[in-house]
Amino acid sequence: MTRTPRRGPYICGIDAALDVVSGKWKGLILWELDAHGIRRFAELRRGMPGVSEKMLTQHLREMEEDGLVHRKVYAEVPPRVEYSLTEHGRTLNRALGPLGDWGVERIRREASEVVEAAEPSQG
Amino acid sequence: MTRTPRRGPYICGIDAALDVVSGKWKGLILWELDAHGIRRFAELRRGMPGVSEKMLTQHLREMEEDGLVHRKVYAEVPPRVEYSLTEHGRTLNRALGPLGDWGVERIRREASEVVEAAEPSQG
DNA sequence: TGATCCCCTTACTAAAAGGTAAGTACCGCA
DNA sequence: TGCGGTACTTACCTTTTAGTAAGGGGATCA
Helix, strand or coil: CCCCCCCCCCCCHHHHHHHHHCCCCHHHHHHHHHHHCEEEHHHHHHHCCCCCHHHHHHHHHHHHHCCCEEEEEECCCCCEEEEEECHHHHHHHHHHHHHHHHHHHHHHHHHHHHHHHHCCCCC | CCCCCCCCCCCCHHHHHHHHHCCCCHHHHHHHHHHHCEEEHHHHHHHCCCCCHHHHHHHHHHHHHCCCEEEEEECCCCCEEEEEECHHHHHHHHHHHHHHHHHHHHHHHHHHHHHHHHCCCCC
16 A cells, blocks of 8 residues: 555644645545536546546545545446545535635735736836 | 745645645644744744754745745844744635644544444443 | 457556754854 | 754655556447
8 A cells, every 4th residue: 555654643633634635636536526426437537637547546545545535336347436525525625615715816826926027017 | 945846737726725735744834833923943843843954944945935934034143033924824824724623523533433443342 | 359448456666755864153151 | 162052954865655557357349
């Protein structure tokens, strides 16, 4: 497993929460599953351009282990697997709301800084 | 610098926000500065057992660059440096509030699971 | 027959993050 | 002279995270 020491004793709640969402794609997975309710592996992949199969699998497994994601396997051929958020996943998503808003603000701020830098004395 | 590629184009707000708080001690730095208002380097260090000077410096610099932390240097001998949160740092901290609550819940949940595992058929 | 789709798993490699330890330059104290 | 305190910087090394590439096993499509 790639999660050797993980989930240590936490100093505060932020610490504990950041632990389960830290990972390059976890925020996006949460977002995708929240927006669509249920998604299959390939659907998630298509919705997240740039993610590798390995990382997607790995993140989904970790999130499943952390009780954020529910994984339902259908014993069919070809195999079908459906992912959705658990109740904990949904509450986490709700808790991430204000942070997301802050992030949007930050993106806006950075963008305007870039504009200012690109247009030095535009009047 | 250790922040070679950093701060890429963000997919969503969560992404942008997580970028500035990901780092082993950043959440704790935010917490410390929020709780105390102003802290000196050595005070922060003492408040965060286990952090190395290198990591603390590095994180503080990154957070300063990200506009979260204000760094005031007094031209004295011995040197004195005071750290505090900027307005953005404070709003970020507020945005992290619900996430912190969620994390506390998670810690509580994990603790009770451990208790259940330790006391299999206690009743 | 081969190609593709499905949902992964495994092995190998590169990059980033983090840890350890020492050095810097100055001061006060003993 | 030597120690401790101030706030770092630098070099080196290990751990963790992420990327690339290939395989697997059954079914449908051409």
